[in-house]
Amino acid sequence: MDTLLQPKAINFKDELNEEQYNAVTAPIGPALVLAGAGSGKTRTLTYRVAWLLSQGVQPWEILLLTFTNKAAREMLERVENLTGVPAYKFWGGTFHHIGQKVLRFQGDRIGLERNFNIVDAGEAESLLGEVIRDADPGFLKDKNNPKARVVSDIISYARNTCSSCAEVVKEKYPYYNHLIEKIPLFHEKYQERKRKQQVLDYDDLLECFLQLLEENEDIAQAYQERFKSILVDEYQDTNLLQAKIIDTLGVKHRVMAVGDDAQCIYTWRGADFENISTFPERHPGTLIYKIETNYRSTPEILNFANGVIDQDVTNESYKKILKAVRRGKQKPYFVATVDTRQQAQFILKRVQGLLDEGYRLSDIAVLYRAHFHAMDLQMELSKQGLPYQITSGVRFFEQAHVKDLVSLLRFASNPLDEVSFIRFSSMLPKVGARTAAKLLKLARDLAKDEKVSVFKALENDKVTKKVPEVAKEAWIDIVYTLQDLYDGMGSIAPEKAVELAINGWYGDYIRNLYTNWRSRVDDLESLQGFASRYDEMTEFLSQLMLLSSETSDRSVELSEDCLRLTTIHQAKGLEFPVVFLIGVADNLFPLKRAIEEGNVDEERRLFYVGVTRAKDELYMSYPRVTTQGPPELLKPSRFVAEMPKDTYESLYMGER
DNA sequence: AGTCGAGTTCTTTTT
DNA sequence: GAACTCGACT
Numbered sequence: 001m002d003t004l005l006q007p008k009a010i011n012f013k014d015e016l017n018e019e020q021y022n023a024v025t026a027p028i029g030p031a032l033v034l035a036g037a038g039s040g041k042t043r044t045l046t047y048r049v050a051w052l053l054s055q056g057v058q059p060w061e062i063l064l065l066t067f068t069n070k071a072a073r074e075m076l077e078r079v080e081n082l083t084g085v086p087a088y089k090f091w092g093g094t095f096h097h098i099g100q101k102v103l104r105f106q107g108d109r110i111g112l113e114r115n116f117n118i119v120d121a122g123e124a125e126s127l128l129g130e131v132i133r134d135a136d137p138g139f140l141k142d143k144n145n146p147k148a149r150v151v152s153d154i155i156s157y158a159r160n161t162c163s164s165c166a167e168v169v170k171e172k173y174p175y176y177n178h179l180i181e182k183i184p185l186f187h188e189k190y191q192e193r194k195r196k197q198q199v200l201d202y203d204d205l206l207e208c209f210l211q212l213l214e215e216n217e218d219i220a221q222a223y224q225e226r227f228k229s230i231l232v233d234e235y236q237d238t239n240l241l242q243a244k245i246i247d248t249l250g251v252k253h254r255v256m257a258v259g260d261d262a263q264c265i266y267t268w269r270g271a272d273f274e275n276i277s278t279f280p281e282r283h284p285g286t287l288i289y290k291i292e293t294n295y296r297s298t299p300e301i302l303n304f305a306n307g308v309i310d311q312d313v314t315n316e317s318y319k320k321i322l323k324a325v326r327r328g329k330q331k332p333y334f335v336a337t338v339d340t341r342q343q344a345q346f347i348l349k350r351v352q353g354l355l356d357e358g359y360r361l362s363d364i365a366v367l368y369r370a371h372f373h374a375m376d377l378q379m380e381l382s383k384q385g386l387p388y389q390i391t392s393g394v395r396f397f398e399q400a401h402v403k404d405l406v407s408l409l410r411f412a413s414n415p416l417d418e419v420s421f422i423r424f425s426s427m428l429p430k431v432g433a434r435t436a437a438k439l440l441k442l443a444r445d446l447a448k449d450e451k452v453s454v455f456k457a458l459e460n461d462k463v464t465k466k467v468p469e470v471a472k473e474a475w476i477d478i479v480y481t482l483q484d485l486y487d488g489m490g491s492i493a494p495e496k497a498v499e500l501a502i503n504g505w506y507g508d509y510i511r512n513l514y515t516n517w518r519s520r521v522d523d524l525e526s527l528q529g530f531a532s533r534y535d536e537m538t539e540f541l542s543q544l545m546l547l548s549s550e551t552s553d554r555s556v557e558l559s560e561d562c563l564r565l566t567t568i569h570q571a572k573g574l575e576f577p578v579v580f581l582i583g584v585a586d587n588l589f590p591l592k593r594a595i596e597e598g599n600v601d602e603e604r605r606l607f608y609v610g611v612t613r614a615k616d617e618l619y620m621s622y623p624r625v626t627t628q629g630p631p632e633l634l635k636p637s638r639f640v641a642e643m644p645k646d647t648y649e650s651l652y653m654g655e656r
Numbered sequence: 657a658g659t660c661g662a663g664t665t666c667t668t669t670t671t
Numbered sequence: 672g673a674a675c676t677c678g679a680c681t
Contacts, residue, residue, distance in 0.1 A: 068671080096671050121671080147675095202671050268669065370668045430681080432659060468659095468681095546671065569669045591668065606669080 010050055010082070020044045023289040024051050026256070028229060030283035032276065033258040036322045037305070037612035038296030038575065045231055045258055046078045049090075052229050059089035061228040063249070067237055069094055069547055071573055075233070091227070095242050096202055099209035100542050102223075103200075109216050110208060115538055116198045117410050117417045118545040120398070124201040125152045127419055130433075131189045136182070146176060155187045159203045160239040160270030198416045206241050213248045224252050234572075235259030235279075239270035247282055255283060262309045262320065265569060265606045267599075292320050296575050299324040300331045301618050304647045305611045311642055312604050322612075332611070332618040334584070334640055335651045340623045342653060344380035347580055350619060351386070351563065354578055361387065365564040365576040367610050369591060369603075373583040374565050387562035391570050397544050401510055401520045402527055406544060408478070408501050409494075412485035413537050415454045427509065428475060430468035439463060455483045477505035494531035494540035502528070568610040579614035581607075585622035585634035600638075607639045620648075 016024055020040055023033045024047045035041035045064075052062060066072040072094060076087035091098065103112055119127065129148035132139050139145055146154075150173075158168045165183045169176050176183070194201065200208065213220040230250045232238070235257035238246070246255055257279055264273040280286040294302055302324045337343040351364060368374050374390070381388050396402065407423035414420075418440060425436035439458075447457040457463060458479045467475045481504030485497055492500075502524050511517045534540035564576070583589050590603035611618060620640060626632050635641075640648065 094671065205671080265669075269671085372667060430659060434658060567669065593668075 010047070010054070012047060012051060016040075016043075016047060017293060019289070019291040019293060020047070023291060024048045026287055026289065028052070028055070028057075028254060030250075030253045030279075030286040031256040031289065032235075032279050032286050033256065033289045033291065034260060034276075034320065035258055035291040036260055036294060036320045037263060037609070038294040038322070039291040040293075040295060041233075041258060041260075041291070042075060042078065042573070044291065045075060045233060046082055048231060048256065049079045050083045053083055053085065057228050059085050060091065061226060062090050063098070063227045063230045064090060064092035065095055065098065065230065065232045065246070066092070067094065067234040067572075069097070071233060072097070094546065095209075095238075095245065096205045096546055099205040099245075100546065103205065103208055103212065104538060104542070106212060106216075106219055107208065109219065110212050111195070112200075112208065113198045113414070113416075115414045116200055117414045117420065118205070118542055119194075119199050119201050119419055120545055121152075121202065122398075123419050123423075125149055127193060127199075128152050128155070128186065128190050131193050132186050135186060135189050139182075145179070146173075151183060151186060154183060155190065156203055157270055158187075159207055160241050161272070162240045162244065196416070197418050198414055199419060203241075206245065210241065210245050210248065213245070220248060220251075223249055228254060230255045232257045232259075234263075236261050236264040236273045236276055237266040237271045238275050239266075239272060240275070241270070243272075243275045250283070253283055253285065260320075262312070262605060263572070263609050265572070265602060265609060267602050290320065292323055294322040294324055295326070296615050297324065297612065298326050298330075298616060299328045300647075301611065301614050304332050304618070304643065305608055307643050307647055308604065308611060308639055309608045311639075312601050312608075329616060330649070332614075332620060332648045333651055334636070334648050335619060335621040335653060336636070337621055337623050337653045339625045339627065340376040341380070343582060343621050343623050344377040346621060346653060347377060347582070347619075348380060348384055348386065350580075354617075359578060361561045361563045363577040364580070365566065365571065365574075365578070365613065366580045366582060367566060367568050367571050367613065368582050369568065369589040369606070370583075371567060373588060377565070377582065381563070388565055389562050390565040391567070396523070397547065399523065401514075402523060404510075405498070405501050405506055405524055405527070406541070408481060408504075408506065409485060409497055409537070410541055412455075412482050412489060412497075413541060415486075424478065424506075428468075428471035428478075431471055435466075435468070439466060442466060453486070455479065455486045458482070474505055474509070477508075481505055489537060494534045494537050495528055497537065498524070498528040498531045568606050568613075571613055572609055575613055575615055577615045578617045579610070579619070581610050581618070581620045583622060584620040584637045584640060585624075585626075586637055587632070587634060588622065588626070589637055590639070604639055607637075 012021060012024060020043065023044050033044065035044060049062060049064070053059065064072065064075060066075060072092050076090060076092050079085065079090070080087045100118065104114060107116065108114070125148050128151060129140065132148060132151065140148065154165055154168050154173060157172070158165045165187050166180050169180050169183060194204065227249060230246065232246055232255065236259035259276055261273040261276050264271055280288070297305070302322050306321055335346060337346055347366065354364060355361070366374065366377065378390065404424060404427060407420040410420040411417055411424065418437070421440050422433050422436040425431050425439065426433060443454050443457040443463050446460055446462060447454045459476065464472060464475060481501060484500055488497065510520050514520055531540055534543065589607065590600050594600060594603045622634060622636060624634055626634055
């Protein structure tokens, strides 16, 4: 009977090693899979899904939670290839994505409208800034007080760790102890303000999700019954809030958590690998599976990696030693260069050598701790005309012109969203946040009195006469665009809406504002292309806000074969035949700030993640002098210095 | 009161 | 390069 539903016959025993096979075929029930780097974690998860299907579990009864959008996409793609079951049939995505989806349907139970908007970190910060200015006008002017950014960090950390702002201040920001009353107050006002505007920040997507489940027994039960199996990837990087969501959803003891405590690199966002060690207590009957065979790297690289993580003393709970199966080649290189320019030249030269040996550019990745470490390298690459793809700080959807345009759509979709209103209004001459807020209030009052929509009220004389003279013409144009968008909100597709907005006032505006308006219009057109993938406005807008990993690398899209530059955080889960780790010096990696704050162990785990991305060859390098800021002499990173000398090979460039 | 432009400083990691 | 500050201008 169960063979009827089995889409493709898979011989699990033949295609997996014993460790993987045991985890994949674990009985349905709570399970913890401790999978070391390069041990085939994704493969295990993919086959687990296939195995569940073979046991008669339906795709929509499986929930797959990942940490990034990319991971979710890749995983489901592999499942589709393996089983033939299309990816969309599963519930899969980031915690934020799933939270958004559930809240869209059932958020009304906790006071959310269906068309709530999502604000990104920057918008959340400026909203908080406004709240603070309202509650305490002098606060941000005082240099001794934290900036809105820092207050935002404190609040966010508290929310993600399910603790109070007061506790976070006490433990992580003792020098702000005198603000221990104020910050919770800001927090409270901030929550109110968001709710009033029907906007959610990233943390809300998790927090409200949990709240919904906790306060509504029937909804919680429905999901608990629905999901026969919940798979969680990168479990070591979940925070307490996420762990609670999983525990609530998986109360029927059906969670399989997959992770590696040695790769926990998100504690700054509240991740807590204790979630792993206490998992068996919270899920009685948990079976534990260890996968330690590494298929990725050469023994030399693994030996080095094992040594790196061995120095981490905080983390003894589930010690793993990765076992290599590959044959050796050569030890990792550690190269000292004179400065960042020479470091760049070294990489270019070595890349050329690798190409001669038969590697392709796409086999090679350059990894670093922070984006700005790669600045010189970028310049050198451009100069030499070597194609590269960088997943850089500024992401496609975060570019100003994209956000400007989207703010029109967002306001049309949710007219309570003041953040968006202020954004597009501020583009007008002589209009800033204050004037915009005033105009909106005026229009709202008017709409209420005369029982018309806000969009109609915006064109009323009483409002327009408060618009600065120079901005009047543009104002009317915007209002018409908004009205068109609003009228079509229920009926027109997102693609059409984007088109409407581009052809309206905004299209003219950027042509006059930017000299490179051509490429900006191109961006907006690709946004339109992206919109065509969605039928519903709210879905499209949410995706925009949650898909930050979509990058703005239009210059290289043409050539597939190019060098990859990324931060280690973004390289998590990826592998490359050849890896260059740059900036491997104390104060760069580990970062100065991390040393000062005593977070070296997290940096070490991050270093470990970087090292274990490499399959065949690993090059670590550092500049002896940095000219970023005041010139400074750098020493080799302690992560390398503390290693036995015979685990790597030192090279020296330039004069001593 | 609020906007604008010039000049200055400092860059972590992500949903 | 962006985010901030400061002083001038409307």
